Amino acid sequence: MHSYHLDHLQYLESEAIYVMREVAASFERPALLFSGGKDSICLLRLAEKAFRPSDIPMPLLNIDTGHHFPELNQFRDRRAAELGCKLIIRTVESAIANGTAVPAPGEVSRNRLQIPTLLAAIEEFRFDCCIGGARRDEEKARAKERFFSFRDSFGQWDPKNQRPEIWNLYNARLNPGENMRVFPLSNWTEMDVWEYIRKERLEVPEIYFSHPRKCVRRQGQWLPVNHLAPPKPGEQVQDLVVRVRTIGDIISTGCIESPATTLDDIIAEIAAARVTERGSRADDKSSEAAMEDRKRAGYF
Amino acid sequence: MPVPIHHPVDILRLNTCGSVDDGKSTLIGRLLYDSRSLMEDQIEALERSADLTGGGQIDLSTLTDGLRAEREQGITIDVAYRYFATPRRRFIIADTPGHVQYTRNMVTGASAANLSIVLVDARLGVTEQSRRHTCIAALLRIPHLVIAVNKMDLVNWSEERFIEIRDQFEEFLPRLDVKDVQFIPLSALTGDNVVESSRHTPWYPGPTLLGHLESVHIGSDWNLNGLRLPVQWVNRPNRPTDPQLHDFRGFSGQIAGGIVRVGQKVMALPSGLVGTVKQIWTYDGPLQEAFCPQSITLVLADDIDISRGDIIIGPDNLPGASSDLRARICWMHPRPLQPGRKYFLRHTTKTVQAVIAGVEDRIDMTTLEPEPNPLELALNDVGEVRLKTSGPLVFDGYAANRLTGSFILIESGTNATVGAGMLFPPTEVFKPEYSDFAI
Numbered sequence: 001m002h003s004y005h006l007d008h009l010q011y012l013e014s015e016a017i018y019v020m021r022e023v024a025a026s027f028e029r030p031a032l033l034f035s036g037g038k039d040s041i042c043l044l045r046l047a048e049k050a051f052r053p054s055d056i057p058m059p060l061l062n063i064d065t066g067h068h069f070p071e072l073n074q075f076r077d078r079r080a081a082e083l084g085c086k087l088i089i090r091t092v093e094s095a096i097a098n099g100t101a102v103p104a105p106g107e108v109s110r111n112r113l114q115i116p117t118l119l120a121a122i123e124e125f126r127f128d129c130c131i132g133g134a135r136r137d138e139e140k141a142r143a144k145e146r147f148f149s150f151r152d153s154f155g156q157w158d159p160k161n162q163r164p165e166i167w168n169l170y171n172a173r174l175n176p177g178e179n180m181r182v183f184p185l186s187n188w189t190e191m192d193v194w195e196y197i198r199k200e201r202l203e204v205p206e207i208y209f210s211h212p213r214k215c216v217r218r219q220g221q222w223l224p225v226n227h228l229a230p231p232k233p234g235e236q237v238q239d240l241v242v243r244v245r246t247i248g249d250i251i252s253t254g255c256i257e258s259p260a261t262t263l264d265d266i267i268a269e270i271a272a273a274r275v276t277e278r279g280s281r282a283d284d285k286s287s288e289a290a291m292e293d294r295k296r297a298g299y300f
Numbered sequence: 301m302p303v304p305i306h307h308p309v310d311i312l313r314l315n316t317c318g319s320v321d322d323g324k325s326t327l328i329g330r331l332l333y334d335s336r337s338l339m340e341d342q343i344e345a346l347e348r349s350a351d352l353t354g355g356g357q358i359d360l361s362t363l364t365d366g367l368r369a370e371r372e373q374g375i376t377i378d379v380a381y382r383y384f385a386t387p388r389r390r391f392i393i394a395d396t397p398g399h400v401q402y403t404r405n406m407v408t409g410a411s412a413a414n415l416s417i418v419l420v421d422a423r424l425g426v427t428e429q430s431r432r433h434t435c436i437a438a439l440l441r442i443p444h445l446v447i448a449v450n451k452m453d454l455v456n457w458s459e460e461r462f463i464e465i466r467d468q469f470e471e472f473l474p475r476l477d478v479k480d481v482q483f484i485p486l487s488a489l490t491g492d493n494v495v496e497s498s499r500h501t502p503w504y505p506g507p508t509l510l511g512h513l514e515s516v517h518i519g520s521d522w523n524l525n526g527l528r529l530p531v532q533w534v535n536r537p538n539r540p541t542d543p544q545l546h547d548f549r550g551f552s553g554q555i556a557g558g559i560v561r562v563g564q565k566v567m568a569l570p571s572g573l574v575g576t577v578k579q580i581w582t583y584d585g586p587l588q589e590a591f592c593p594q595s596i597t598l599v600l601a602d603d604i605d606i607s608r609g610d611i612i613i614g615p616d617n618l619p620g621a622s623s624d625l626r627a628r629i630c631w632m633h634p635r636p637l638q639p640g641r642k643y644f645l646r647h648t649t650k651t652v653q654a655v656i657a658g659v660e661d662r663i664d665m666t667t668l669e670p671e672p673n674p675l676e677l678a679l680n681d682v683g684e685v686r687l688k689t690s691g692p693l694v695f696d697g698y699a700a701n702r703l704t705g706s707f708i709l710i711e712s713g714t715n716a717t718v719g720a721g722m723l724f725p726p727t728e729v730f731k732p733e734y735s736d737f738a739i
Binding site for chain 1: 311404539553592632
């Protein structure tokens, strides 16, 4: 006898598929933000579940900061090709070259410069909706985000003026120039994402699993040694066995020492973790309100 | 490496509400802190801000007051969602503010909840805000209610005071049709009766707050009587050369009620066209049956015209179909609802135009009595309204089905979501023209 009951992953999956289909039905020119990271890998599987046997009815969009882990970009390109999706890449490099993005004197991080690059891509392709993989459990400002997050014609998020979201009735109406960011994984936690990856047997980039890497200790974190951020005088380069828990730019993503080589290992490690996922992202540590300020300006 | 913890299958969705300073954020902080759901960097950030501003005292409310404006004013201005798990359950908390102009956020946070926690300051007792929040929780038909009498440490853990407050609630609770209420005396600040039982309340035999959240029977909130599949998206692969797919036509959506089985007869409303279920298509393979709230794609044996906004139903428990509706509306916008005004009405996957035909009553939040024939519903008002829509809605009463009995109103021009509506049961059910529409 059947029990008519969904477990937590089935419930979250059904909710996310519903949100994806709302996007396909409500917007004329949606795009799906795909970085090759674990959350957007889940998004792609959910898109398959929402739209097959049809093609996924929207292109994939990635803003390449030029500071991505090379492993991530290889994975991104291969996965998009496997799914037969159109992949649009816009780079911070060319946004700087054409004056769309202007770095501050001495600014090394590309994090802030992603914003004008993304907004320019939205304008170029006249996207009215971007699906993103953000989750509310990631960070305090994200915790206040809606599934359908309205952005004005400057791409800004106004946390005081969000549309009430009641039941599952999403208000997708826009005026010209405005757009929507939609987050199907809003209710997922880091643990849900990894359990879903295991359940669906999804491939993830190798850097999520432990591997040998040269690192330096900086601001309490192990940062990968690379040509963009060479070791500073006095810093000791160490050979460690590490993995990444969340992937940002190569210059700001902390690695954690870990023996986790399988999905089961990762899930066990997260269950026992004592630090949040974004604890290893230097971009979020810069101030109490770092994420809020970036979101107000049009961040993902 | 420790053994992976076993993850429970239950998700309990809850929301917290109370007036400013009732200590909601502190309570949630306490739940997370004492249930060891906080990570070291969060505790570190807490301690860092305590050193900077708090004179060394850890302020648990800063865990949820995430936005700068909130920290500056010390209030919560929008719904914040928090996630935690204990070995017995997973929890999604919507922290909804009590500040008077933000009541709309409470409706947002509470609409999907299994359980509401209404916080009361033990020193102040029941306020208009507590009545309002209890009333909204009742209107939204949240199955379980917890009255958390907070700051008991400031009234010397007085049993007398606790009973007094309980009596204040019980004066108006019977009028609200709430089925399950639990009163808990606690202190979010000290943690008594939040996760650990308090030694200050030997007179209280009940569970701690977390104990109650872990054990309250949530059963199934989903309606399994009477199939309702609001069609979201028509799935038509563009593959003229693939014989498997060239005439594939599926109707995708999340089941909003009931169970659907292969081979059964279904009807598309409002057209009334009848068909037979040929396949329940999913990415993971075909299903023999599917139920609420699964997201599926139905393939019918018959070629009938169905599009987004239509509802596919089964032969029993027929819904209503009408352009004349009665509903309770929570108004969420500074521009009031008035008779004659037009809005877009979003119900299931359908959007129609609606005109306000009349405002029947407005609930007085102090007495909880309806006042007949008000001129309008202002921001945060709740009242009964008659509407006329540009096309018929296929619907159920909100009490029977939250998903097919609810709607939102959208103002044209600004596109603001201005109202949340809960439909009264249909006065008559849809009558199929075909007499053979039966199992």
